[in-house]
Amino acid sequence: MPELPEVEALREFLDAHLVGKEITRVLPVAISVLKTYDPPLDALVGATVTAVGRHGKYLDVTAGGLHLLVHLARAGWLQWRDDLPTTPPRPGKGPLALRVALSGGDGFDLTEAGTTKRLAVHLVRDPAEVPGVARLGPDPLAGDFDRDAFAALLAGERRQVKGALRDQGLVAGIGNAYSDEILHAARMSPFKPVHHLTDDDVTTLYEALRTTLADAVTRSRGIEAGRLKAEKKSGLRVHGRTGEPCPVCGDTIREVSFSDSSLQYCPTCQTGGKPLADRRLSRLLK
Numbered sequence: 001m002p003e004l005p006e007v008e009a010l011r012e013f014l015d016a017h018l019v020g021k022e023i024t025r026v027l028p029v030a031i032s033v034l035k036t037y038d039p040p041l042d043a044l045v046g047a048t049v050t051a052v053g054r055h056g057k058y059l060d061v062t063a064g065g066l067h068l069l070v071h072l073a074r075a076g077w078l079q080w081r082d083d084l085p086t087t088p089p090r091p092g093k094g095p096l097a098l099r100v101a102l103s104g105g106d107g108f109d110l111t112e113a114g115t116t117k118r119l120a121v122h123l124v125r126d127p128a129e130v131p132g133v134a135r136l137g138p139d140p141l142a143g144d145f146d147r148d149a150f151a152a153l154l155a156g157e158r159r160q161v162k163g164a165l166r167d168q169g170l171v172a173g174i175g176n177a178y179s180d181e182i183l184h185a186a187r188m189s190p191f192k193p194v195h196h197l198t199d200d201d202v203t204t205l206y207e208a209l210r211t212t213l214a215d216a217v218t219r220s221r222g223i224e225a226g227r228l229k230a231e232k233k234s235g236l237r238v239h240g241r242t243g244e245p246c247p248v249c250g251d252t253i254r255e256v257s258f259s260d261s262s263l264q265y266c267p268t269c270q271t272g273g274k275p276l277a278d279r280r281l282s283r284l285l286k
Contacts, residue, residue, distance in 0.1 A: 022046065035122050036124060055136055057172075084101050096111055136168055147207075154194050187270055189265070238266055
């Protein structure tokens, strides 16, 4: 799933390629992708793109006073094309979900792999009209998101730290992959309760969060949209690397599986050398 660093890189890419250009066509290929109907997508035709923004994991293309909000979800992606086909795409054929064409013949496709369709597109007059945007917590890379602001968000939390980091209503833009990376950098167990964090723990976690995300944005900056997925994977130290050696200590990276996701961690760096219980794996071994 694209998270804050990849979406920010896409935002910068689109800002350089879209702003100042006129939209000539917006073609929904998979109707399920469109979550709003007023105003209609045709309202963008003839409008000039004036800005590209980001709200957590949402892209925001502004044109004609309207906002095209895109959430790529788990399997969605944006593919830039210098020369879009002139023939209309056929619905139901392949992963294409929506196409945006520009007056210069270029534009982008939104695609989604797999059978679970969660890619979402909203056309609204105000981004706050989208419930997922309205509930977002602060952006962790914002200039005013300091250590004290982070500590205030954690105050009163009773959840495990991994779940708290992934809560978009608490902090915007962090998902499964970068929460693993942040906790590894902080040398902290993903199952540690937030209310057990000391002041020093909060400081360490805050610094790991800012550094991990900022470094990932820097790595992704300037990379073409089509290569961002590979760049994300190559830059991860523990997430998705079960069975590989930890790049810090050399211990074997382990995994805890859930019904629809998994987390990865290093026992030596994060849990005092003790493997965490993997209930799903334990059931399979019985």
